Amino acid sequence: MRPAVVLLPLLALPLLLNDFWLTQVATRALILGVMALSLSFLATYLGVVSFAQATMAGVAGYTMAYFGPNTVGLGVPLPFWVTIPIALALATVSGALVGLIARRSRGIYAIMITLAIGVAFFYFTRQNYTFFNGWTGFSGVRAPEIAGISLRDPLPLYLLSLATAGLALALVSGFVRSPLGLTIQAVRDAPGRVLALGISVTTPIVAAFAFSGFLAGAGGILNVWYQERISSFSVGLGPIIDILIISVIGGLRHPAGAFVGAVVFVLLDTFAVDLIDRERFNTLIGCVLLLIVVVAPGGLHQLGADWIARLRSPDAKSKSSVRANS
Protein backbone atom coordinates (compact mmCIF):
# COMPACT_ATOMS: atom_id res chain seq x y z
CA MET A 1 0.00 0.00 0.00
CA ARG A 2 2.77 2.39 0.97
CA PRO A 3 4.68 2.23 -2.35
CA ALA A 4 1.49 3.24 -4.19
CA VAL A 5 1.01 6.23 -1.90
CA VAL A 6 4.42 7.51 -2.96
CA LEU A 7 4.35 6.35 -6.56
CA LEU A 8 1.03 7.87 -7.65
CA PRO A 9 1.93 11.50 -6.87
CA LEU A 10 5.31 10.95 -8.51
CA LEU A 11 3.58 9.69 -11.65
CA ALA A 12 1.37 12.76 -11.64
CA LEU A 13 4.29 15.10 -11.07
CA PRO A 14 4.92 15.84 -14.78
CA LEU A 15 1.40 17.35 -14.96
CA LEU A 16 2.38 19.94 -12.38
CA LEU A 17 5.98 20.72 -13.21
CA ASN A 18 7.42 22.53 -16.19
CA ASP A 19 10.36 21.08 -18.08
CA PHE A 20 12.92 22.92 -15.98
CA TRP A 21 11.60 21.53 -12.70
CA LEU A 22 11.03 18.11 -14.18
CA THR A 23 14.52 17.77 -15.63
CA GLN A 24 16.72 19.89 -13.40
CA VAL A 25 15.14 18.89 -10.13
CA ALA A 26 12.97 15.77 -10.32
CA THR A 27 14.91 13.68 -12.81
CA ARG A 28 18.27 14.71 -11.44
CA ALA A 29 17.20 13.88 -7.89
CA LEU A 30 16.00 10.45 -8.97
CA ILE A 31 19.29 9.69 -10.74
CA LEU A 32 21.43 10.89 -7.85
CA GLY A 33 19.09 9.00 -5.55
CA VAL A 34 19.73 5.72 -7.36
CA MET A 35 23.48 6.27 -7.04
CA ALA A 36 23.14 7.18 -3.36
CA LEU A 37 20.90 4.15 -2.85
CA SER A 38 23.88 1.97 -3.76
CA LEU A 39 25.70 3.53 -0.79
CA SER A 40 22.78 3.46 1.65
CA PHE A 41 22.24 -0.20 0.80
CA LEU A 42 25.85 -0.99 1.78
CA ALA A 43 25.72 1.20 4.87
CA THR A 44 22.33 -0.09 6.06
CA TYR A 45 22.73 -3.80 5.42
CA LEU A 46 26.48 -4.47 5.42
CA GLY A 47 27.38 -1.63 7.77
CA VAL A 48 30.17 -0.41 5.51
CA VAL A 49 30.54 3.10 4.11
CA SER A 50 32.08 3.01 0.64
CA PHE A 51 33.59 5.93 -1.21
CA ALA A 52 33.84 3.97 -4.44
CA GLN A 53 30.18 4.21 -5.52
CA ALA A 54 30.90 7.03 -7.99
CA THR A 55 33.58 4.77 -9.44
CA MET A 56 31.12 1.93 -10.01
CA ALA A 57 28.62 4.36 -11.54
CA GLY A 58 31.45 5.74 -13.66
CA VAL A 59 32.37 2.30 -14.95
CA ALA A 60 28.81 1.94 -16.27
CA GLY A 61 28.79 5.49 -17.63
CA TYR A 62 32.10 5.07 -19.46
CA THR A 63 30.88 1.75 -20.87
CA MET A 64 27.78 3.46 -22.27
CA ALA A 65 30.00 6.17 -23.76
CA TYR A 66 32.59 3.81 -25.26
CA PHE A 67 30.04 1.42 -26.79
CA GLY A 68 27.49 4.09 -27.61
CA PRO A 69 27.13 7.18 -29.74
CA ASN A 70 29.67 9.85 -28.87
CA THR A 71 31.28 12.82 -30.59
CA VAL A 72 34.91 12.05 -29.85
CA GLY A 73 35.30 9.23 -32.37
CA LEU A 74 36.42 6.67 -29.81
CA GLY A 75 34.97 3.27 -29.10
CA VAL A 76 32.78 0.70 -30.77
CA PRO A 77 29.15 1.75 -31.22
CA LEU A 78 26.73 -1.04 -30.30
CA PRO A 79 22.94 -1.00 -30.03
CA PHE A 80 21.81 0.28 -26.62
CA TRP A 81 20.14 -3.01 -25.68
CA VAL A 82 23.57 -4.64 -25.94
CA THR A 83 25.42 -1.82 -24.19
CA ILE A 84 23.13 -1.62 -21.16
CA PRO A 85 23.69 -5.23 -20.02
CA ILE A 86 27.45 -4.83 -20.62
CA ALA A 87 27.51 -1.62 -18.58
CA LEU A 88 25.53 -3.17 -15.72
CA ALA A 89 27.70 -6.28 -15.78
CA LEU A 90 30.94 -4.28 -15.68
CA ALA A 91 29.62 -2.07 -12.87
CA THR A 92 28.65 -5.20 -10.92
CA VAL A 93 32.09 -6.70 -11.49
CA SER A 94 33.76 -3.45 -10.42
CA GLY A 95 31.67 -3.52 -7.25
CA ALA A 96 32.69 -7.12 -6.58
CA LEU A 97 36.36 -6.19 -7.07
CA VAL A 98 36.09 -3.28 -4.62
CA GLY A 99 34.41 -5.67 -2.16
CA LEU A 100 37.16 -8.22 -2.63
CA ILE A 101 39.82 -5.62 -1.89
CA ALA A 102 37.96 -4.06 1.05
CA ARG A 103 36.51 -7.30 2.47
CA ARG A 104 38.62 -7.31 5.63
CA SER A 105 38.16 -3.62 6.37
CA ARG A 106 35.57 -1.96 8.52
CA GLY A 107 34.84 1.58 9.64
CA ILE A 108 37.50 4.12 8.84
CA TYR A 109 39.67 1.53 7.07
CA ALA A 110 36.92 0.59 4.64
CA ILE A 111 36.45 4.30 3.94
CA MET A 112 40.15 4.79 3.28
CA ILE A 113 40.50 1.77 1.01
CA THR A 114 37.43 2.61 -1.06
CA LEU A 115 38.49 6.25 -1.24
CA ALA A 116 41.90 5.16 -2.50
CA ILE A 117 40.23 3.03 -5.18
CA GLY A 118 37.99 5.93 -6.19
CA VAL A 119 40.84 8.41 -6.45
CA ALA A 120 43.04 5.90 -8.31
CA PHE A 121 40.26 5.39 -10.84
CA PHE A 122 39.87 9.16 -11.20
CA TYR A 123 43.56 9.60 -12.08
CA PHE A 124 43.49 6.55 -14.32
CA THR A 125 40.65 7.96 -16.41
CA ARG A 126 42.62 11.22 -16.74
CA GLN A 127 45.74 9.52 -18.04
CA ASN A 128 44.27 6.78 -20.18
CA TYR A 129 43.31 7.81 -23.71
CA THR A 130 42.64 4.37 -25.20
CA PHE A 131 39.42 3.74 -23.28
CA PHE A 132 38.65 6.86 -21.28
CA ASN A 133 39.85 9.64 -23.61
CA GLY A 134 41.82 11.19 -20.78
CA TRP A 135 40.98 14.57 -19.27
CA THR A 136 38.27 15.49 -21.76
CA GLY A 137 36.40 12.20 -21.66
CA PHE A 138 33.36 11.63 -23.85
CA SER A 139 30.71 14.03 -25.02
CA GLY A 140 27.59 13.62 -27.13
CA VAL A 141 26.58 10.44 -25.34
CA ARG A 142 22.95 10.50 -26.32
CA ALA A 143 20.13 8.48 -24.87
CA PRO A 144 18.54 6.22 -27.48
CA GLU A 145 15.21 6.49 -29.22
CA ILE A 146 12.74 3.69 -28.66
CA ALA A 147 9.69 3.37 -30.93
CA GLY A 148 9.92 7.01 -31.91
CA ILE A 149 10.18 8.20 -28.30
CA SER A 150 13.47 9.88 -27.53
CA LEU A 151 14.72 9.21 -24.03
CA ARG A 152 16.42 12.60 -24.22
CA ASP A 153 13.07 14.34 -23.87
CA PRO A 154 12.18 15.47 -20.33
CA LEU A 155 9.08 13.35 -19.81
CA PRO A 156 10.43 9.99 -21.06
CA LEU A 157 13.71 10.49 -19.18
CA TYR A 158 11.81 11.36 -16.00
CA LEU A 159 9.58 8.31 -16.30
CA LEU A 160 12.57 6.09 -17.05
CA SER A 161 14.41 7.45 -14.01
CA LEU A 162 11.32 7.00 -11.85
CA ALA A 163 10.90 3.42 -13.06
CA THR A 164 14.58 2.70 -12.41
CA ALA A 165 14.39 4.20 -8.93
CA GLY A 166 11.25 2.21 -8.08
CA LEU A 167 12.76 -0.97 -9.47
CA ALA A 168 16.01 -0.39 -7.59
CA LEU A 169 14.14 0.06 -4.28
CA ALA A 170 12.03 -3.03 -4.96
CA LEU A 171 15.20 -5.00 -5.78
CA VAL A 172 16.82 -3.90 -2.53
CA SER A 173 13.79 -4.77 -0.41
CA GLY A 174 13.53 -8.19 -2.09
CA PHE A 175 17.24 -8.90 -1.92
CA VAL A 176 17.54 -8.16 1.79
CA ARG A 177 14.89 -10.77 2.51
CA SER A 178 16.68 -13.47 0.54
CA PRO A 179 18.99 -15.93 2.32
CA LEU A 180 22.03 -14.12 0.89
CA GLY A 181 20.59 -10.77 1.99
CA LEU A 182 20.03 -12.11 5.51
CA THR A 183 23.59 -13.43 5.55
CA ILE A 184 24.85 -9.96 4.58
CA GLN A 185 22.98 -8.45 7.55
CA ALA A 186 24.34 -11.16 9.81
CA VAL A 187 27.87 -10.23 8.70
CA ARG A 188 27.08 -6.63 9.62
CA ASP A 189 26.02 -7.63 13.15
CA ALA A 190 28.61 -10.29 14.03
CA PRO A 191 31.01 -11.48 11.31
CA GLY A 192 32.76 -13.98 13.57
CA ARG A 193 29.44 -15.55 14.43
CA VAL A 194 28.54 -15.96 10.75
CA LEU A 195 31.68 -18.04 10.33
CA ALA A 196 30.58 -20.09 13.34
CA LEU A 197 27.37 -20.97 11.48
CA GLY A 198 29.45 -22.63 8.77
CA ILE A 199 29.14 -19.69 6.39
CA SER A 200 32.10 -17.98 4.74
CA VAL A 201 32.24 -14.23 5.29
CA THR A 202 33.92 -13.24 2.03
CA THR A 203 31.04 -14.27 -0.22
CA PRO A 204 28.36 -12.14 1.47
CA ILE A 205 30.65 -9.10 1.57
CA VAL A 206 31.66 -9.40 -2.09
CA ALA A 207 28.03 -10.07 -3.04
CA ALA A 208 26.86 -6.94 -1.20
CA PHE A 209 29.45 -4.81 -2.97
CA ALA A 210 28.59 -6.42 -6.32
CA PHE A 211 24.90 -5.68 -5.78
CA SER A 212 25.72 -2.09 -4.82
CA GLY A 213 27.83 -1.90 -8.01
CA PHE A 214 24.78 -3.01 -9.98
CA LEU A 215 22.65 -0.26 -8.41
CA ALA A 216 25.37 2.35 -8.91
CA GLY A 217 25.70 1.16 -12.51
CA ALA A 218 21.99 1.72 -13.14
CA GLY A 219 22.41 5.25 -11.79
CA GLY A 220 25.55 5.71 -13.87
CA ILE A 221 23.77 4.80 -17.09
CA LEU A 222 20.97 7.27 -16.39
CA ASN A 223 23.49 9.90 -15.40
CA VAL A 224 25.49 9.66 -18.62
CA TRP A 225 22.27 9.92 -20.62
CA TYR A 226 21.21 12.89 -18.52
CA GLN A 227 24.53 14.73 -18.76
CA GLU A 228 25.24 13.45 -22.30
CA ARG A 229 28.91 13.43 -21.37
CA ILE A 230 31.30 11.76 -18.98
CA SER A 231 34.83 12.61 -17.97
CA SER A 232 37.26 12.20 -15.12
CA PHE A 233 35.28 14.87 -13.25
CA SER A 234 32.27 12.52 -13.17
CA VAL A 235 34.27 10.06 -11.06
CA GLY A 236 36.36 12.54 -9.05
CA LEU A 237 36.18 13.61 -5.45
CA GLY A 238 33.25 15.95 -6.18
CA PRO A 239 30.73 13.24 -7.11
CA ILE A 240 32.21 10.88 -4.51
CA ILE A 241 31.44 13.40 -1.77
CA ASP A 242 28.07 14.37 -3.29
CA ILE A 243 26.90 10.76 -3.05
CA LEU A 244 28.03 10.56 0.55
CA ILE A 245 26.35 13.87 1.46
CA ILE A 246 23.08 12.79 -0.16
CA SER A 247 23.10 9.50 1.74
CA VAL A 248 23.86 11.17 5.06
CA ILE A 249 21.22 13.88 4.60
CA GLY A 250 18.63 11.25 3.74
CA GLY A 251 19.83 8.85 6.39
CA LEU A 252 22.04 5.80 6.20
CA ARG A 253 19.62 3.65 8.18
CA HIS A 254 17.01 3.16 5.50
CA PRO A 255 17.61 2.75 1.75
CA ALA A 256 14.74 5.09 0.77
CA GLY A 257 16.56 7.89 2.60
CA ALA A 258 18.82 8.19 -0.44
CA PHE A 259 15.97 9.75 -2.44
CA VAL A 260 14.97 12.16 0.33
CA GLY A 261 18.59 13.26 0.53
CA ALA A 262 18.82 13.61 -3.24
CA VAL A 263 15.81 15.93 -3.41
CA VAL A 264 17.23 18.20 -0.70
CA PHE A 265 20.65 18.18 -2.30
CA VAL A 266 19.36 19.01 -5.78
CA LEU A 267 17.09 21.78 -4.47
CA LEU A 268 20.01 23.35 -2.63
CA ASP A 269 22.31 22.89 -5.59
CA THR A 270 19.78 24.45 -7.97
CA PHE A 271 18.65 27.35 -5.85
CA ALA A 272 21.72 28.14 -3.79
CA VAL A 273 22.53 30.63 -6.52
CA ASP A 274 19.36 32.55 -5.60
CA LEU A 275 19.95 32.32 -1.86
CA ILE A 276 23.62 33.10 -1.74
CA ASP A 277 26.54 33.30 -4.08
CA ARG A 278 26.96 30.28 -6.37
CA GLU A 279 30.54 30.00 -5.08
CA ARG A 280 29.20 29.40 -1.59
CA PHE A 281 27.36 26.18 -2.40
CA ASN A 282 29.93 24.12 -0.51
CA THR A 283 29.50 26.33 2.57
CA LEU A 284 25.74 25.92 2.39
CA ILE A 285 25.75 22.16 1.89
CA GLY A 286 28.38 21.86 4.61
CA CYS A 287 26.15 23.72 7.07
CA VAL A 288 23.15 21.57 6.12
CA LEU A 289 25.24 18.45 6.63
CA LEU A 290 26.43 19.69 10.00
CA LEU A 291 22.87 20.46 11.01
CA ILE A 292 21.72 16.98 9.98
CA VAL A 293 24.53 15.25 11.83
CA VAL A 294 23.80 17.23 14.99
CA VAL A 295 19.99 17.41 14.91
CA ALA A 296 19.02 14.23 13.08
CA PRO A 297 21.84 11.68 13.00
CA GLY A 298 19.45 9.19 11.43
CA GLY A 299 18.92 11.52 8.48
CA LEU A 300 15.78 13.25 7.23
CA HIS A 301 14.06 9.97 6.44
CA GLN A 302 14.41 8.85 10.06
CA LEU A 303 13.37 12.29 11.32
CA GLY A 304 10.23 12.20 9.18
CA ALA A 305 9.39 8.68 10.26
CA ASP A 306 9.77 9.68 13.92
CA TRP A 307 7.50 12.68 13.45
CA ILE A 308 4.84 10.61 11.73
CA ALA A 309 5.00 8.04 14.51
CA ARG A 310 4.69 10.79 17.11
CA LEU A 311 1.70 12.38 15.33
CA ARG A 312 -0.07 9.03 15.20
CA SER A 313 0.37 8.30 18.89
CA PRO A 314 1.57 11.35 20.80
CA ASP A 315 2.24 9.46 24.03
CA ALA A 316 4.05 6.55 22.38
CA LYS A 317 7.44 7.92 23.15
CA SER A 318 6.90 8.50 26.84
CA LYS A 319 5.29 5.08 27.17
CA SER A 320 8.22 3.32 25.57
CA SER A 321 10.74 5.11 27.76
CA VAL A 322 8.81 4.18 30.86
CA ARG A 323 8.85 0.56 29.81
CA ALA A 324 12.57 0.71 29.22
CA ASN A 325 13.12 2.02 32.73
CA SER A 326 10.96 -0.43 34.60
Added chain:
Amino acid sequence: MPISQTHTNANALEVRGIGKRFGGFWAVQDINLTVQPGERRAILGPNGAGKTSLFNVLTGDTPATAGTISLFGTNVTREPINKRIQRGVRRTYQHAHLFNGLTVRETLFLAVAGVRGGWRQVLPLRHNDARLTEAERLAEVAGVTDVLEREVSELSHGQRRQLEIGIALAEDPKILLLDEPAAGLSPAERPKLSALLMALPKDVTVVLIEHDMEIALQTSESVSVLYNGRLLAEGSPKDIMQNEEVHRVYIGGAHGH
Protein backbone atom coordinates in the same frame (compact mmCIF):
# COMPACT_ATOMS: atom_id res chain seq x y z
CA MET B 1 29.25 -30.79 1.17
CA PRO B 2 29.33 -33.59 3.71
CA ILE B 3 32.99 -33.87 4.73
CA SER B 4 32.35 -35.88 7.85
CA GLN B 5 32.66 -39.62 7.79
CA THR B 6 32.25 -41.13 11.20
CA HIS B 7 34.90 -43.65 12.16
CA THR B 8 33.00 -45.87 14.53
CA ASN B 9 35.95 -46.55 16.81
CA ALA B 10 37.36 -43.05 16.82
CA ASN B 11 37.06 -40.72 19.76
CA ALA B 12 34.64 -37.83 19.34
CA LEU B 13 37.36 -35.44 20.39
CA GLU B 14 41.03 -36.09 20.80
CA VAL B 15 43.30 -33.26 21.87
CA ARG B 16 47.07 -33.69 22.07
CA GLY B 17 49.40 -31.09 23.51
CA ILE B 18 47.15 -28.13 22.71
CA GLY B 19 48.47 -24.71 23.62
CA LYS B 20 47.31 -21.17 22.92
CA ARG B 21 49.64 -18.24 23.40
CA PHE B 22 48.66 -14.55 23.39
CA GLY B 23 51.90 -12.61 23.13
CA GLY B 24 54.05 -14.00 25.89
CA PHE B 25 51.14 -15.46 27.84
CA TRP B 26 50.01 -19.07 27.47
CA ALA B 27 46.23 -19.03 28.02
CA VAL B 28 46.23 -22.82 27.85
CA GLN B 29 49.23 -25.10 27.62
CA ASP B 30 49.90 -28.77 26.99
CA ILE B 31 46.29 -29.93 27.24
CA ASN B 32 45.42 -33.55 26.47
CA LEU B 33 41.78 -34.56 26.32
CA THR B 34 39.97 -37.62 25.07
CA VAL B 35 36.20 -37.51 24.83
CA GLN B 36 34.23 -40.61 23.78
CA PRO B 37 31.21 -40.38 21.45
CA GLY B 38 28.11 -39.70 23.50
CA GLU B 39 30.11 -38.71 26.56
CA ARG B 40 29.03 -35.79 28.77
CA ARG B 41 32.17 -34.02 29.87
CA ALA B 42 32.38 -30.98 32.10
CA ILE B 43 35.32 -28.60 32.03
CA LEU B 44 35.74 -26.99 35.42
CA GLY B 45 38.04 -24.26 36.53
CA PRO B 46 38.17 -20.93 38.27
CA ASN B 47 37.97 -17.65 36.36
CA GLY B 48 40.92 -17.19 34.04
CA ALA B 49 41.76 -20.89 34.01
CA GLY B 50 41.65 -20.92 30.19
CA LYS B 51 38.33 -22.71 29.68
CA THR B 52 36.99 -20.38 26.99
CA SER B 53 40.41 -20.12 25.32
CA LEU B 54 40.42 -23.92 25.10
CA PHE B 55 36.94 -23.87 23.55
CA ASN B 56 37.98 -21.24 21.02
CA VAL B 57 40.83 -23.45 19.91
CA LEU B 58 38.66 -26.59 19.83
CA THR B 59 36.07 -24.95 17.58
CA GLY B 60 38.56 -23.03 15.43
CA ASP B 61 37.44 -19.57 16.54
CA THR B 62 41.14 -18.96 17.13
CA PRO B 63 43.99 -21.09 15.76
CA ALA B 64 46.02 -23.25 18.14
CA THR B 65 49.61 -22.25 18.84
CA ALA B 66 50.68 -25.84 19.48
CA GLY B 67 49.27 -29.35 19.41
CA THR B 68 46.68 -31.25 17.39
CA ILE B 69 42.90 -31.65 17.51
CA SER B 70 41.07 -34.61 16.01
CA LEU B 71 37.33 -34.94 15.60
CA PHE B 72 36.05 -38.46 15.06
CA GLY B 73 39.49 -39.55 13.88
CA THR B 74 40.14 -36.66 11.49
CA ASN B 75 42.83 -34.11 12.20
CA VAL B 76 41.13 -30.70 12.05
CA THR B 77 43.83 -28.57 13.68
CA ARG B 78 44.26 -26.40 10.60
CA GLU B 79 40.59 -26.22 9.62
CA PRO B 80 38.71 -22.93 10.02
CA ILE B 81 35.57 -22.89 12.13
CA ASN B 82 33.15 -22.99 9.19
CA LYS B 83 34.68 -26.33 8.06
CA ARG B 84 34.46 -27.78 11.56
CA ILE B 85 30.78 -26.82 11.72
CA GLN B 86 30.25 -29.00 8.66
CA ARG B 87 31.77 -31.89 10.64
CA GLY B 88 29.09 -31.57 13.28
CA VAL B 89 30.76 -29.28 15.81
CA ARG B 90 28.45 -26.70 17.43
CA ARG B 91 29.06 -24.31 20.24
CA THR B 92 27.40 -21.66 22.30
CA TYR B 93 29.17 -18.53 23.44
CA GLN B 94 29.41 -17.28 26.97
CA HIS B 95 28.83 -13.71 25.84
CA ALA B 96 26.18 -14.15 23.21
CA HIS B 97 27.05 -12.06 20.20
CA LEU B 98 24.09 -12.63 17.98
CA PHE B 99 22.67 -10.87 14.95
CA ASN B 100 20.86 -7.97 16.56
CA GLY B 101 19.16 -6.79 13.37
CA LEU B 102 17.68 -10.18 12.46
CA THR B 103 14.62 -11.86 13.90
CA VAL B 104 14.77 -15.10 15.86
CA ARG B 105 13.28 -16.91 12.87
CA GLU B 106 15.88 -15.47 10.49
CA THR B 107 18.72 -16.30 12.86
CA LEU B 108 17.62 -19.92 13.19
CA PHE B 109 17.10 -20.08 9.44
CA LEU B 110 20.72 -19.04 8.88
CA ALA B 111 21.88 -21.63 11.41
CA VAL B 112 20.12 -24.29 9.33
CA ALA B 113 21.19 -22.85 5.98
CA GLY B 114 24.81 -22.56 7.15
CA VAL B 115 25.05 -26.32 7.48
CA ARG B 116 22.48 -27.48 4.94
CA GLY B 117 23.56 -24.94 2.33
CA GLY B 118 21.62 -22.54 0.15
CA TRP B 119 22.48 -19.35 2.01
CA ARG B 120 23.81 -17.95 -1.28
CA GLN B 121 20.25 -17.93 -2.70
CA VAL B 122 19.34 -14.45 -3.96
CA LEU B 123 15.59 -14.88 -4.39
CA PRO B 124 13.34 -14.00 -1.44
CA LEU B 125 12.54 -16.90 0.87
CA ARG B 126 9.36 -18.85 0.30
CA HIS B 127 7.17 -19.34 3.34
CA ASN B 128 7.13 -23.09 2.84
CA ASP B 129 10.92 -23.39 2.59
CA ALA B 130 11.97 -26.61 4.33
CA ARG B 131 14.75 -24.74 6.13
CA LEU B 132 12.22 -22.34 7.64
CA THR B 133 10.16 -25.26 8.90
CA GLU B 134 13.30 -26.65 10.49
CA ALA B 135 14.06 -23.24 12.02
CA GLU B 136 10.59 -23.25 13.59
CA ARG B 137 11.20 -26.75 15.00
CA LEU B 138 14.48 -25.52 16.54
CA ALA B 139 12.64 -22.56 18.06
CA GLU B 140 10.22 -24.98 19.66
CA VAL B 141 13.03 -27.14 21.07
CA ALA B 142 14.81 -24.06 22.42
CA GLY B 143 11.59 -22.54 23.75
CA VAL B 144 11.62 -19.33 21.73
CA THR B 145 8.55 -19.95 19.56
CA ASP B 146 6.65 -17.04 21.09
CA VAL B 147 9.37 -14.56 20.03
CA LEU B 148 9.98 -15.96 16.52
CA GLU B 149 9.24 -12.63 14.80
CA ARG B 150 11.06 -10.49 17.33
CA GLU B 151 14.41 -8.89 16.59
CA VAL B 152 17.27 -10.44 18.53
CA SER B 153 18.14 -7.02 19.98
CA GLU B 154 14.79 -7.05 21.81
CA LEU B 155 15.29 -10.41 23.50
CA SER B 156 15.90 -10.87 27.21
CA HIS B 157 19.16 -12.37 28.41
CA GLY B 158 17.50 -15.71 29.03
CA GLN B 159 15.86 -15.74 25.60
CA ARG B 160 19.23 -15.01 24.00
CA ARG B 161 20.77 -17.98 25.80
CA GLN B 162 17.90 -20.17 24.65
CA LEU B 163 18.39 -18.92 21.09
CA GLU B 164 22.11 -19.76 21.41
CA ILE B 165 21.12 -23.33 22.18
CA GLY B 166 18.65 -23.40 19.29
CA ILE B 167 21.44 -22.32 16.93
CA ALA B 168 23.79 -24.95 18.34
CA LEU B 169 21.20 -27.70 17.82
CA ALA B 170 20.75 -26.99 14.11
CA GLU B 171 21.22 -29.92 11.73
CA ASP B 172 22.12 -32.84 14.02
CA PRO B 173 25.17 -31.75 15.97
CA LYS B 174 27.66 -34.53 16.72
CA ILE B 175 29.55 -32.66 19.40
CA LEU B 176 28.20 -29.73 21.37
CA LEU B 177 30.49 -27.33 23.18
CA LEU B 178 28.49 -25.29 25.68
CA ASP B 179 30.25 -22.33 27.25
CA GLU B 180 28.54 -21.63 30.59
CA PRO B 181 25.01 -21.95 29.20
CA ALA B 182 23.48 -21.18 32.59
CA ALA B 183 25.48 -18.04 33.25
CA GLY B 184 23.35 -15.05 34.17
CA LEU B 185 20.10 -17.00 34.06
CA SER B 186 17.46 -16.32 36.69
CA PRO B 187 16.55 -19.14 39.08
CA ALA B 188 13.32 -19.52 37.13
CA GLU B 189 15.12 -19.94 33.84
CA ARG B 190 17.71 -22.47 35.04
CA PRO B 191 15.47 -25.55 35.25
CA LYS B 192 14.26 -24.86 31.69
CA LEU B 193 17.84 -24.92 30.50
CA SER B 194 18.72 -28.06 32.44
CA ALA B 195 15.66 -29.84 31.03
CA LEU B 196 16.71 -28.77 27.56
CA LEU B 197 20.21 -30.16 28.06
CA MET B 198 18.92 -33.39 29.57
CA ALA B 199 16.64 -33.90 26.58
CA LEU B 200 19.55 -33.93 24.12
CA PRO B 201 19.88 -37.18 22.15
CA LYS B 202 22.19 -39.65 23.90
CA ASP B 203 24.53 -40.00 20.93
CA VAL B 204 25.41 -36.30 20.99
CA THR B 205 28.75 -35.67 22.65
CA VAL B 206 28.55 -32.73 25.04
CA VAL B 207 31.45 -30.75 26.46
CA LEU B 208 30.24 -28.23 28.98
CA ILE B 209 32.07 -25.38 30.62
CA GLU B 210 30.45 -24.62 33.90
CA HIS B 211 31.61 -22.28 36.58
CA ASP B 212 29.10 -23.69 39.03
CA MET B 213 30.68 -26.86 40.40
CA GLU B 214 27.44 -28.42 41.57
CA ILE B 215 25.69 -28.13 38.19
CA ALA B 216 28.78 -29.46 36.44
CA LEU B 217 29.10 -32.48 38.70
CA GLN B 218 25.37 -33.27 38.45
CA THR B 219 25.09 -33.20 34.68
CA SER B 220 28.36 -34.86 33.64
CA GLU B 221 29.84 -38.33 33.59
CA SER B 222 33.40 -37.08 33.64
CA VAL B 223 35.15 -33.89 34.61
CA SER B 224 38.37 -32.18 33.55
CA VAL B 225 39.66 -29.46 35.82
CA LEU B 226 41.71 -26.60 34.39
CA TYR B 227 43.88 -24.40 36.49
CA ASN B 228 46.20 -21.66 35.22
CA GLY B 229 45.90 -22.93 31.66
CA ARG B 230 46.87 -26.49 32.51
CA LEU B 231 44.98 -29.67 33.12
CA LEU B 232 44.96 -30.26 36.85
CA ALA B 233 42.82 -33.33 37.25
CA GLU B 234 40.50 -35.61 35.33
CA GLY B 235 38.03 -38.25 36.44
CA SER B 236 34.51 -39.06 37.46
CA PRO B 237 32.59 -36.43 39.42
CA LYS B 238 33.15 -38.54 42.53
CA ASP B 239 36.93 -38.63 42.01
CA ILE B 240 37.02 -34.92 41.48
CA MET B 241 34.98 -34.26 44.60
CA GLN B 242 37.54 -36.19 46.61
CA ASN B 243 40.61 -34.80 44.86
CA GLU B 244 42.55 -32.78 47.39
CA GLU B 245 44.41 -30.70 44.85
CA VAL B 246 41.15 -29.64 43.23
CA HIS B 247 39.79 -28.70 46.61
CA ARG B 248 42.85 -26.69 47.39
CA VAL B 249 43.04 -24.60 44.19
CA TYR B 250 39.44 -24.40 43.16
CA ILE B 251 36.91 -25.14 45.78
CA GLY B 252 38.98 -23.59 48.51
CA GLY B 253 39.49 -20.52 46.37
CA ALA B 254 35.80 -20.28 45.53
CA HIS B 255 34.90 -20.43 49.19
CA GLY B 256 37.36 -17.70 49.91
CA HIS B 257 35.30 -15.16 47.95
